[in-house]
Amino acid sequence: xxxxxIISAVDDVVEQMLANAGGQKPERLKIIVEHPANLTxxxxxxxxxxxxxxxxxxxxxxxxxxxxxxxxxxxKINALFYKIEVAAPGFINLYLDWGKWASEASRGAxxxxxxxxxxxxxxxxxxxxxxxxxxxxxxxxxxxxDTLARMLKRIGQQVEVxxxxxxxxxxxADTVVGFMHTKTEEPFARFGxxxxxxxxxxxxxxxxxxxxxxxxxxxLHELEQGSSNVAWLGLLVAERIVREHxxxxxxxxxxxxVLVWESSIVxxxxxxxxxxxxxxxxxxxxxxxxxxxxxxxxxxxxxGGSSADNEDFHADKVLVRSNGILTYTAKDIAYHLWKFGxxxxxxxxxKFTDRVWSTQQDGVKKTIxxxxxxxxxxxxxxxxPQAMVKQALLALGYExxxxxxxxxxxGVVSLSPDxxxxxxxxxxxxxxxxxxxxxQGIGIKVADLLDRMEQIIDAKRSRRTGxxxxxxxxxxxxxxxxxxxxxxxxxxxxxxxxEISGNTGVYLLYSYARACSILDKVKSESGQTAPPAAFDDLxxxxxTLLRQLAYxxxxxxxxxxxxxxxxxxxxxxxxxxxxxHFYATCPILRAENRxxxxxxxxxxxxxxxxxxALQVLGLPTPxxx
RNA sequence: GUCCCAGUAGCUCAGUUGGAUAGAGCAUACGCCUUCUAAGCGUACGGUCGGGGGUUCGAAUCCCUCCUGGGACGCCA
Numbered sequence: 135x136x137x138x139x140i141i142s143a144v145d146d147v148v149e150q151m152l153a154n155a156g157g158q159k160p161e162r163l164k165i166i167v168e169h170p171a172n173l174t175x176x177x178x179x180x181x182x183x184x185x186x187x188x189x190x191x192x193x194x195x196x197x198x199x200x201x202x203x204x205x206x207x208x209x210k211i212n213a214l215f216y217k218i219e220v221a222a223p224g225f226i227n228l229y230l231d232w233g234k235w236a237s238e239a240s241r242g243a244x245x246x247x248x249x250x251x252x253x254x255x256x257x258x259x260x261x262x263x264x265x266x267x268x269x270x271x272x273x274x275x276x277x278x279x280d281t282l283a284r285m286l287k288r289i290g291q292q293v294e295v296x297x298x299x300x301x302x303x304x305x306x307a308d309t310v311v312g313f314m315h316t317k318t319e320e321p322f323a324r325f326g327x328x329x330x331x332x333x334x335x336x337x338x339x340x341x342x343x344x345x346x347x348x349x350x351x352x353x354l355h356e357l358e359q360g361s362s363n364v365a366w367l368g369l370l371v372a373e374r375i376v377r378e379h380x381x382x383x384x385x386x387x388x389x390x391x392v393l394v395w396e397s398s399i400v401x402x403x404x405x406x407x408x409x410x411x412x413x414x415x416x417x418x419x420x421x422x423x424x425x426x427x428x429x430x431x432x433x434x435x436x437x438g439g440s441s442a443d444n445e446d447f448h449a450d451k452v453l454v455r456s457n458g459i460l461t462y463t464a465k466d467i468a469y470h471l472w473k474f475g476x477x478x479x480x481x482x483x484x485k486f487t488d489r490v491w492s493t494q495q496d497g498v499k500k501t502i503x504x505x506x507x508x509x510x511x512x513x514x515x516x517x518x519p520q521a522m523v524k525q526a527l528l529a530l531g532y533e534x535x536x537x538x539x540x541x542x543x544x545g546v547v548s549l550s551p552d553x554x555x556x557x558x559x560x561x562x563x564x565x566x567x568x569x570x571x572x573x574q575g576i577g578i579k580v581a582d583l584l585d586r587m588e589q590i591i592d593a594k595r596s597r598r599t600g601x602x603x604x605x606x607x608x609x610x611x612x613x614x615x616x617x618x619x620x621x622x623x624x625x626x627x628x629x630x631x632x633e634i635s636g637n638t639g640v641y642l643l644y645s646y647a648r649a650c651s652i653l654d655k656v657k658s659e660s661g662q663t664a665p666p667a668a669f670d671d672l673x674x675x676x677x678t679l680l681r682q683l684a685y686x687x688x689x690x691x692x693x694x695x696x697x698x699x700x701x702x703x704x705x706x707x708x709x710x711x712x713x714x715h716f717y718a719t720c721p722i723l724r725a726e727n728r729x730x731x732x733x734x735x736x737x738x739x740x741x742x743x744x745x746x747a748l749q750v751l752g753l754p755t756p757x758x759x
Numbered sequence: 760g761u762c763c764c765a766g767u768a769g770c771u772c773a774g775u776u777g778g779a780u781a782g783a784g785c786a787u788a789c790g791c792c793u794u795c796u797a798a799g800c801g802u803a804c805g806g807u808c809g810g811g812g813g814u815u816c817g818a819a820u821c822c823c824u825c826c827u828g829g830g831a832c833g834c835c836a
């Protein structure tokens with residue numbers, strides 16, 4: 135990558151200068167290379183001279199001048215840049231030689247090549263409770279997880295995607311209780327939608343008749359035992375729902391390698407094994423008195439004794455309830471020991487669909503799991519239980535694994551007042567946003583959003599060629615859910631989410647198709663145009679487009695580093711915008727020979743780069759639209 | 760009570776390991792298709808970066824403090 139080349143060259147140069155001056159390299163000297171916002175500041179710039187002013191006891195400008203001279207003599211810098219300038223108060227700006235860059239870019243040399251044999255990364259995402267249809271909050275999770283998997287694969291890492299199915303949880307039990315104690319008369323097209331209503335109804339019934347909640351405990355117990363009629367019913371419900379979820383998410387390009395069922399964890403004896411391990415640690419023990427008497431808990435450090443005044447809040451985490459039933463976190467700890475290959479036990483597997491495996495007791499052995507790094511995509515509200523899993527690993531002495539266990543936390547999706555009102559929520563309080571609630575049956579179902587988006591696109595599109603409106607709709611929704619910073623709580627608004635102009639997936643696909651259409655007319659095969667040797671008299675729009683193309687490897691790298699898909703979205707929108715400016719300003723096919731060559735080549739590079747980025751985000755690459 | 764996250768244009772959001780004139784989309788107004796895809800492009804309008812203090816060559820970004828909103832701390836997941 136270009137920025138890496140600059141950093142290493144600057145590092146060489148700075149070291150020489152410090153050695154000459156007899157100085158030490160400052161501890162916290164970070165050489166940062168930026169993409170200047172302004173074209174006149176070059177294509178890359180660094181502020182290292184200003185950082186060194188104190189150490190070298192010289193004005194930044196003179197330091198920058200010296201670094202510039204030494205960089206100009208540096209082989210690697212010389213090979214890529216034609217000019218370096220110093221700008222007040224001490225910036226060093228570097229200008230790419232586009233002819234040289236072009237020959238490298240065409241060889242693909244600049245893109246990150248697959249690393250040498252890398253560690254195995256296990257990504258868990260989706261993990262929706264299998265008791266009702268999915269809503270857009272679930273979809274955000276799946277899109278993030280699926281995109282992270284694609285990002286890591288793109289840079290050559292070995293990735294395995296897991297979807298954890300909580301088929302022994304309260305929520306599934308609730309839906310089962312709902313089957314037996316609520317009434318349904320209206321028809322539903324999908325099983326999950328019927329369950330959605332049933333789940334809301336049973337929660338309402340619990341309020342009216344709290345005794346009914348005892349039923350849940352009974353069902354939960356039967357689910358865990360696994361042999362009764364009720365257990366079979368639960369299994370059927372969960373499996374049917376999971377199939378609907380997978381089918382639905384497939385439309386958004388979301389895919390998995392393996393489903394891990396919570397019931398498998400229990401029945402394969404994973405918990406018993408984990409329990410024996412945990413018992414050897416001082417922080418795991420059974421309470422004999424107090425509120426948690428009879429429970430097995432993970433003890434948390436008392437902080438200064440002030441917690442005594444707040445009996446409502448205590449940090450200890452129950453893993454086994456006093457009635458002997460396991461909590462989610464208990465099973466999650468066993469699961470994570472297994473993910474890292476630390477349990478000494480393994481699952482068996484059977485095919486769930488033609489490409490997805492599923493844990494199954496009478497299945498076959500597979501080399502699944504045994505990861506070096508684990509990424510869990512789970513919303514921010516679950517930071518505490520995730521921390522408990524990590525703490526259990528630490529308590530067992532697995533420090534390295536704990537360090538390589540990463541919770542990718544993201545903000546929840548809530549509803550704008552207008553959209554909440556559409557769903558019948560009372561918005562007289564005029565809050566900024568309204569939470570979705572499965573228990574109350576409040577939420578935007580994925581299928582409903584997709585249907586509505588499809589209709590909107592169908593009504594507004596001006597051409598019927600290429601992708602179907604439904605495929606475009608799914609892509610638009612996926613992009614919408616990925617473009618926000620992970621920590622941002624998405625306040626979902628129907629009007630805003632269904633935009634088809636501006637910073638949207640539709641705009642990106644359209645720009646891609648536009649480039650394809652133009653290149654079709656020159657009958658250019660991909661990558662066929664030879665890179666121009668020189669780029670003289672570049673138009674502003676040509677230059678800015680070139681620059682943005684050059685930045686792609688670095689953006690991808692940063693996004694992977696930070697596990698932040700939104701960087702890629704922002705980059706692509708900028709890239710597409712610059713291409714459209716270029717398109718509007720510079721005739722491509724009608725230009726004269728030399729210019730035409732440059733412009734066709736640029737359009738080709740744009741198409742290839744955008745295609746790469748679209749694929750990393752899991753979006754389609756339509757030749758026509 | 761303890762801890763975490765956030766507050767940037769009318770709305771929704773980028774930008775936050777300190778950098779050069781704080782950006783985008785939507786909305787509003789006005790323009791641009793006999794010419795490569797108008798799902799596009801252009802112009803205009805729009806800001807005490809929640810308030811106050813501090814650190815320094817330089818702060819939306821770091822520190823302190825206050826205000827406001829959201830979340831976690833459950834024998835739910």
